Amino acid sequence: MRKIRHFLKVLQQPKKYAASNPSNFEETWSFTATGTQIISLLVLFLLIFGVLFSLLVIKGPFSGYFTKNDKTIERKKLEKQYVELEDLRKKVQSQENYIISIHTILSGNTVKDTLSKDSPEVQSFDMSKVDPNSTENEEQLAEKVKENLRTHTKKKKSIVQSFALPVKGVISQKFDRQNHPGIDIVTTKDRNVLACLSGTVIYSGYTQKDGYILILDHANGYLSVYKHNKTNLKQVGTKVQMNDPIAIVGTTGENSSGPHLHFELWYNQNAVNPEDYLDFN
Secondary structure: OHHHHHHHHHHHOEEEEEEEOOOOOOEEEEEEEEHHHHHHHHHHHHHHHHHHHHHHHHHOOOHHHHOOOOOOOOHHHHHHHHHHHHHHHHHHHHHHHHHHHHHHHHHOOOHHHHHHHHOOOOOOOOHHHOOOOOOHHHHHHHHHHHHHHHHHHHHHHHHHOOOOOOOOOEEEEOOEOOOEOOEEEEOOOOOEEEOOOOEEEEEEEEEOOOEEEEEEEOOOOEEEEEEEEEEEOOOOOOEEOOOOEEEEEEOOOOOOOOOEEEEEEEEOOEEEOHHHOOOOO
16 A cells, blocks of 8 residues: 555656757757656547547548448348349249230231240250259249149139120131131121120220220230220220120221121130130020
8 A cells, every 4th residue: 555655656746858969968858747647648649549540440441351341242132132133034024925915916916926026036055054953942833833733724614614705696707826816706786895704904995907906804814805896985994894895896997897896815825716715606
């Protein structure tokens, strides 16, 4: 205890600090300060140096060597972004195919012909580079495809049973996938054209070739097309129920020579024979 008191007393005693020229021992500068003042000055210097060094580390040009780089993308995040990008690409491709299908219906071409003109060429690749081992996601997808194949027939049958005749009449021209992707139904002029199934109007307009056209989008990949109408009763975006009047039978368009309905049915972007789905007898 006595030593501590002596040490504190020494610190409080003023001392002279001077510098002299070694050649002639002439004093060049000097100052007087206590030990307490010297220690306080050193502590203040260390605090200022510490603050400046911290700022240099955090904000300076060498901050990347001491702090975590927030721009570094972890592998999991990169994989997640890739999956989201691939899902978006598939949605865009599906939308493009959907638009191509609508264009095909309006132009009267087959889907195969349209895709061959507008779609990019298929690129080949070396099958030896493909990993034969299936991943967990691939196995789940394969199982889902098998399940869809097992239930597709029952599902399609239930949809077919719910179809209704768009109009009563006599079929004057049969279905031909290449040259006539639909059927012509001769009927009375100004008769109501009915929706063969509930759905949404995705096209309602006029073309020089086929006159007034109306297209319905149904569930499960089905589209129905009604051409040569005298007028359309529904606008794009309108939801209709089965047997709702959607148009009036007419003879508009260059391809029409008399009152009739040209009716087409499409499934998964391919024209199908309406007589396989509806009983016109």
